[in-house]
Amino acid sequence: MRKYGLGLFAAVLLIAFVAAPVVQAQVTLKFACWDYELNQYDKTLIEEFERRNPDIKVEVYDMPASEYPDKMLIMLAGGEDVDVFYAKDPTMYGGLVLRQQIRPLDDLIARDSVDLSGYGGNLENVRIDGKIYGLPYRADFWILFYNKDLFDRFGVPYPTNDMTWPEFRETAKLLTSGEGAEKTYGTYIHTWASTYFVYGLQKHMGDLVEGPYEMLRDGLELAWQIQMVDKSAADYATNKAMGAHYRGLFEQGNIGMLYMGTWYMQALLHDAAQGLHNVRWGIVRLPQWEGLPHATIGNVTPVVINAKTKHLEEAWRLVKFLSGPEGASVLAENVIVPGYVDESVFETFAGVEGFPTDNMEALLTETVYMEWPAHPLSGLLGQMVEEEIVLAMTGNKSIDDAIADMEARREEIILLNQ
Amino acid sequence: MKRTTRNRLVAYSFLLPNFIGFLVFTLIPVIAALGLSFMKWDSYSPMRFVGLRNFQTMLKDSSFKIAFWNTLYFTGLTVPLTIVVALILALALNKGLRSVKVFRAIHFFPHVASTIAVAVVWQFLYHPDMGPINQLLRLVGVSDPPRWTASVTWAMPAVIIMSVWKSAGYYMVMFLAGLQGIPGHLYEVATIDGATAWQKFRYVTLPLLTPTLFFVLTMNLIYSFKVFDQIYIMTEGGPGRATMVLVYYIYLQAFVNQNFGYASAMAAVFFLLILGVTIFQFRLQERWVTYLD
Numbered sequence: 040m041r042k043y044g045l046g047l048f049a050a051v052l053l054i055a056f057v058a059a060p061v062v063q064a065q066v067t068l069k070f071a072c073w074d075y076e077l078n079q080y081d082k083t084l085i086e087e088f089e090r091r092n093p094d095i096k097v098e099v100y101d102m103p104a105s106e107y108p109d110k111m112l113i114m115l116a117g118g119e120d121v122d123v124f125y126a127k128d129p130t131m132y133g134g135l136v137l138r139q140q141i142r143p144l145d146d147l148i149a150r151d152s153v154d155l156s157g158y159g160g161n162l163e164n165v166r167i168d169g170k171i172y173g174l175p176y177r178a179d180f181w182i183l184f185y186n187k188d189l190f191d192r193f194g195v196p197y198p199t200n201d202m203t204w205p206e207f208r209e210t211a212k213l214l215t216s217g218e219g220a221e222k223t224y225g226t227y228i229h230t231w232a233s234t235y236f237v238y239g240l241q242k243h244m245g246d247l248v249e250g251p252y253e254m255l256r257d258g259l260e261l262a263w264q265i266q267m268v269d270k271s272a273a274d275y276a277t278n279k280a281m282g283a284h285y286r287g288l289f290e291q292g293n294i295g296m297l298y299m300g301t302w303y304m305q306a307l308l309h310d311a312a313q314g315l316h317n318v319r320w321g322i323v324r325l326p327q328w329e330g331l332p333h334a335t336i337g338n339v340t341p342v343v344i345n346a347k348t349k350h351l352e353e354a355w356r357l358v359k360f361l362s363g364p365e366g367a368s369v370l371a372e373n374v375i376v377p378g379y380v381d382e383s384v385f386e387t388f389a390g391v392e393g394f395p396t397d398n399m400e401a402l403l404t405e406t407v408y409m410e411w412p413a414h415p416l417s418g419l420l421g422q423m424v425e426e427e428i429v430l431a432m433t434g435n436k437s438i439d440d441a442i443a444d445m446e447a448r449r450e451e452i453i454l455l456n457q
Numbered sequence: 458m459k460r461t462t463r464n465r466l467v468a469y470s471f472l473l474p475n476f477i478g479f480l481v482f483t484l485i486p487v488i489a490a491l492g493l494s495f496m497k498w499d500s501y502s503p504m505r506f507v508g509l510r511n512f513q514t515m516l517k518d519s520s521f522k523i524a525f526w527n528t529l530y531f532t533g534l535t536v537p538l539t540i541v542v543a544l545i546l547a548l549a550l551n552k553g554l555r556s557v558k559v560f561r562a563i564h565f566f567p568h569v570a571s572t573i574a575v576a577v578v579w580q581f582l583y584h585p586d587m588g589p590i591n592q593l594l595r596l597v598g599v600s601d602p603p604r605w606t607a608s609v610t611w612a613m614p615a616v617i618i619m620s621v622w623k624s625a626g627y628y629m630v631m632f633l634a635g636l637q638g639i640p641g642h643l644y645e646v647a648t649i650d651g652a653t654a655w656q657k658f659r660y661v662t663l664p665l666l667t668p669t670l671f672f673v674l675t676m677n678l679i680y681s682f683k684v685f686d687q688i689y690i691m692t693e694g695g696p697g698r699a700t701m702v703l704v705y706y707i708y709l710q711a712f713v714n715q716n717f718g719y720a721s722a723m724a725a726v727f728f729l730l731i732l733g734v735t736i737f738q739f740r741l742q743e744r745w746v747t748y749l750d
Contacts, residue, residue, distance in 0.1 A: 109712065116500040134715070138502050276607030280584040282577075418714050430697040435609040448519070455514050 066353045067096045071111060071124035075101035080373040087369065088360050095353050100124075115140050115345070122354040123361075126173055126341050129164065130421070133413025136167050141343040143170040147355050157364070157379040164339045164409055173341025174362035175378025177370065179300045180337035180407050181237055183207075183326060184307070187319040189214055189223060189295045198296065200324040200400055204238060204261055207296065207326040208269065214295035215271040223293045225271035228262055229285045230278050232425035233410050235262055235432065237298070237336045240408045241328055247424060248414045252445040257328070259431055259438045267434070275432040290316035298325055300338065301402070305374045308393050322401040337407035339378060376402070416456060423448050487728075494722035499715040511722035521723065523698045524706040527613065531702060532681040534617050539677055540670070542625040547632030548658075561633070568627040576690035579619045580606060583691075606692050609699040616687050616700055623687075624680070628673045635669030636662070640749075667746040675738055682731050703727050 072081050085097050100121065102110050108131045114121060126132035126141070135141045148155070148171065155162055161175040183198060190197055195213045202210075211225025228234055236247065238258025244250045266274040273283070289297045290310055297303075310316055325335045342361045344354045360366060367377035371387035374394060389396045411417040424445060431441035494511055496504040515521045546564055550557050567575065582590050583605035594602040603611040639662065647657050685704040688694060694701035694709070703723065711720035 112500065112715065138499060276585055276604065277587070280580055280588070280606065282580075422709065422713065426695060426697045429695050430609070433604070433607045433696045435696050435699075451517075451519060455518055 065094055065096050066350050067098055068123060068350055068353050068357060069098050069100065069119075069121045070357065071100040071102065071114070071121045073102050073104040073107040073125075073127070075099055078373075080369055080375065083373075084361060084366055084369050087365070088357060091360075092353075092356060095356070097357070120347065120349070121345055122348040122350055123342060123344055123357045125176060126343050128338050128340065128411070129409045129413040130411050130417040132165070132173060132339075132341055132343070133167065133415065133417060135343060136172050136413065137415055140346055141172050142346045142348070142351075143172050144174065144344065144355075144358070145171055151359075153359065153363075157367070157381055159380060160404070160407060161339050161378050164337075164407075164413075165341045167413055173343035174358055175339050176342040176362045176366060177340040178337060178376055178378040178380070178407075179302045179340075180335045180376070180404055181298055181300050181325045182335070182401055183323050184289065184297045184299055184303060185321050185323070186289070186292060186295055187321050188292065197321060198323045198326075200398070202323065202326045203329045204258075204326050205329070208261060208265055208271075211265055211271040211296060212269050215269070223295065224273065225269075226265065226296045226298075227283075227285055227288050227294045228266065228272050228275070228278075229299070230275060230283065232421070232428050233336070234298075235259060235428045236410075236424065237325070238262075238328070240336050240410075241325070241331065241334045243331060243334060243406075246408065246412045246414075248412055248416060248420055252424075252442045252449075255428075255445075256438060256442060259428070259441070262432065263438065266432070275429065286310070289320075290318055292316065292318050301376045304394070308374055308391065311393055321395045321398060323398060324401050324403075332406065334406040334408055335404055336410055337404075338410055341378070416452060419452050419456065420449060423452060490721045491725055493718055494725045496718040496721075498717045500717055504718075507718065511719045512726075514719060515723060515726065520698060520701060520706060524701045524703045527699075527701055528682060528684070528703045530613060531617060531620075531684055532678060534614075535620050535681045535684075536674065536677050538617070538621045539625050539628060540673060542621055543628035543673070544632055546625060546629040547636060548662075550629070551633060551636045561629070564626040564629055566626065567623045572623065572686040573690055575623060576619065576687045579615075579687075580691045583615050607696060609696055612692050612696060612699045616684075616691060619691070620681075620684065620687055624677070628677065631669055631673050632666065635666045638669075639665045664747045665749055668748060671738075671742050671746045675735060678734060678738070679731055682727070682734075 070085065075081050075085075081099075085099060089095065089097055100114075104127075108127050111121075111124060111131075112134075126135055147153075158175050161178045162171070165171055165173050165175055183202070185198055187197065193214055193216075195210060198207075198210065207226070214223060214225040216223055235258065236255055238261060239252075239255035240246070242254040242257070244254040265272050277283075285297055285299055286303070286306055288294050290307070304322070307316075307318075307320055311318075324333065327333045342358050344351070344358060348354050362378055364379060364381070367379040367381070367384055368387065370377040371384040372391070374388055374391055377384060385399055385402065388394055388402070389399060411421055427436070427441045427445045427448070430436040431438050436444070493504075495506060495508060497507045497510075498504040550561050550564070582588050585591060585602075585604040585607050588605070590605070591602040603614075605611050605615040643661050643665075644657060647661055652660070683704055684702055685708065688700055688702055688705045689708075692700040694705050704727070707720045707723050707727065710716040710723065
C-alpha cells in the first residue's frame with residue numbers, strides 16, 4: 040500500500056506542477072445574475088464562455104430574481120467587486136448610470152468596431168445622454184397568448200395580429216361561461232401595475248414620468264368593464280387576495296387569452312415538458328388601439344461593467360459574449376428573446392419542440408416602449424401610479440379621480456425631490 | 458488599588474460583553490441614523506449635508522402625513538381592544554382546572570405562530586367573495602359585507618382585528634401572572650365583608666392589577682407603533698395609502714427608493730414620538746398604578 044501511496048503523492052505533485060502555470064495565468068471575474076441554477080441558460084452561457092476563454096474563470100453570484108435589484112445595490116454600495124452583471128430593468132439601469140456605478144462602453148465598442156446593427160431599436164433604450172453603458176442581453180416585450188382548445192370549444196376564431204382592444208373585450212365575453220370547476224374566463228389581468236398601464240403607453244402619448252396620465256383612461260376603463268361589468272376576468276381584489284399567478288391560471292386551461300411578456304414562452308414550454316399542462320397555446324401581437332400605429336411595451340436587460348472593475352479587458356470579453364450572437368443563440372434555444380436579434384433567432388425558436396410556429400410575425404416589433412424609462416424618479420412615481428391604479432381597480436376611487444390625483448401627486452413628488 | 462475600585466472594575470467587566478453588543482449593534486447605528494437624517498444619501502454616492510431639509514420635506518409630504526395618522530389610528534384602536542380582550546380572557550381562564558390549561562394554550566398559540574404565515578392566512582380569510590369571514594356574514598344575513606383588505610374604509614380595521622387576535626394571547630399570559638400575584642386572603646376578606654363579584658373585581662383585582670396593566674400598556678403601545686409585518690403581507694400599505702403606516706413608509710423610502718437620509722429623518726421623528734408617549738406614560742403612572750407593599 041505504501042508504494043501506491045508514494046506513487047499517488049508523486050502524481051499529485053506532478054499535476055500540481057503542470058497545472059500551476061495555467062492556474063496562475065487565470066483571471067477570476069465575478070459575475071452576478073438571478074436564478075442561475077434555476078434557469079440554467081445563464082449557466083450554459085457561462086460554462087461555454089469559460090470553455091472558450093481558458094484564461095478566465097467566472098465566479099457567479101446567484102440571487103433570487105425578486106431580490107436581485109436590491110441585493111445588487113447593497114453589494115455595490117458595500118464595495119463588493121462584482122465585475123459584470125445584468126441591470127434587470129431600465130429603472131435599475133438608470134439608477135446605476137446616475138450613481139456612476141457602471142462604465143460607459145462607447146470607447147470599447149469603437150475600438151473593437153462592434154457591429155451594433157443586431158440590437159436594432161433596443162440600442163436606443165440603453166443609450167443615456169448619448170452614451171451606451173450596457174449592451175442588451177435580453178429584450179422582452181408584451182404579446183398576447185391564447186388557448187387554442189378554448190377557442191375551438193366555443194367556436195370562436197383565433198385572435199389575429201391586428202386585433203384591437205374593443206375586439207379583445209368582445210372575444211373575452213364569448214369565452215366566458217360556466218360555474219365552479221367548469222368556469223372559463225375570457226382573460227386574466229395580472230395584478231402588476233404594468234398590466235394596467237400597457238394600454239396607456241400604446242397611446243403614443245409619452246412615458247409615465249413625463250407624459251399625461253390621461254393616456255391611462257381608456258385602458259383602465261377597458262379593464263374595469265372586463266372585470267366588473269362583463270365579468271369575463273376575475274377582478275383585481277380577488278386576484279390579489281388569492282395571490283393569483285398567471286402561470287398557474289393559464290396552464291389550468293380555463294383562461295382564453297392572456298397578455299403577458301415574451302418571457303412567458305419559455306415557462307410555458309418548460310412546464311409542458313415537465314408534464315404540468317397540455318394547453319395548446321398560440322401567440323399574436325399585443326392588441327392595439329384602433330387608428331393608432333402598433334406599439335408594444337418592453338423591458339431591456341443590459342449587461343454592464345462595474346465602473347470599479349480591475350479586469351476591464353476580461354469583463355468586456357464577457358459582455359460581448361453574453362450580449363452578442365453567441366449569447367443570443369443560447370437564449371434562443373431556450374426560447375428567450377435576446378437583445379441581439381437576427382433571423383437565426385426566430386429559426387431557432389421555430390425549431391423548439393412545442394413552439395407554435397403558425398404566427399412568427401407576432402414576434403416582429405415596430406415600436407417598443409419601456410415600462411418605465413431610465414429616470415431617477417421612476418421608482419417613486421411607479422409606487423404612486425400603482426397605488427392610484429389599485430384604488431381605481433378596487434372601486435375605491437373613480438378613474439377620473441385616480442387620474443387627477445396621479446397628476447397632483449406627480450407634482451408633489453417632483454417638488455419634494457428637486 | 459482600592460477594594461471598592463476593584464469591585465467596580467470586576468462588575469464592569471461582567472457588563473462589558475453585553476455592552477459591546479449594545480454599542481455595536483444598537484447605539485452606534487442609532488446615532489449614525491440620527492446623523493443621516495441631515496444628509497441626502499442613496500447608499501452609493503457621497504453623502505451630502507442638507508441641514509433640516511429632510512424635516513421640511515416631511516411637512517409637505519402627503520404620504521408622511523397619511524402614514525402618521527394611520528399609525529395613530531392603528532395604535533388608538535389596537536391597544537385598548539387588545540387589553541380588553543386579553544383581560545377578559547385572563548379573568549375567564551384564571552382557574553386551576555385542567556381543561557383551562559388547554560384553553561390558555563389555544564389562546565397563546567397565535568402569538569407563537571409567525572406573523573408572516575398568519576398574515577397570509579388572514580389575507581385569504583378576508584377575501585371579499587370567497588373568504589370564510591364574508592361567507593359567514595352572508596349566511597347570517599349581511600347582504601353586502603365589507604370588502605376588507607380591498608376597501609379603503611375596511612382595510613385598516615381588517616389589519617387591526619388580525620393584530621388583536623395575534624397579540625391578545627400574549628398579554629393574557631401577562632395578566633394571568635398578575636392575577637396569580639394577588640394574595641388570596643384579600644378576596645376572603647372581601648367576601649366576609651359581603652362584596653359582590655363586581656365589587657371584588659373593581660376594588661381588589663383591578664387596583665392590584667395596575668402594575669401589570671401599566672407594563673402591558675407600555676409594551677403594547679410600542680409594538681403597535683412599530684406595526685409592519687401584517688401591513689407588508691396583507692395590504693402593502695394599500696389600497697392606495699389606506700394602511701400606509703410610518704414604519705412601512707420608512708421602509709419604502711429607505712430600501713425601495715434609496716432615500717436613506719429622508720427615511721432616517723422620519724425614523725428620528727418616529728423615535729421622538731414613541732419616546733414622548735412612553736415618558737408621558739411613566740409620568741402618568743404615579744396617578745393610577747397601585748403597588749402592593
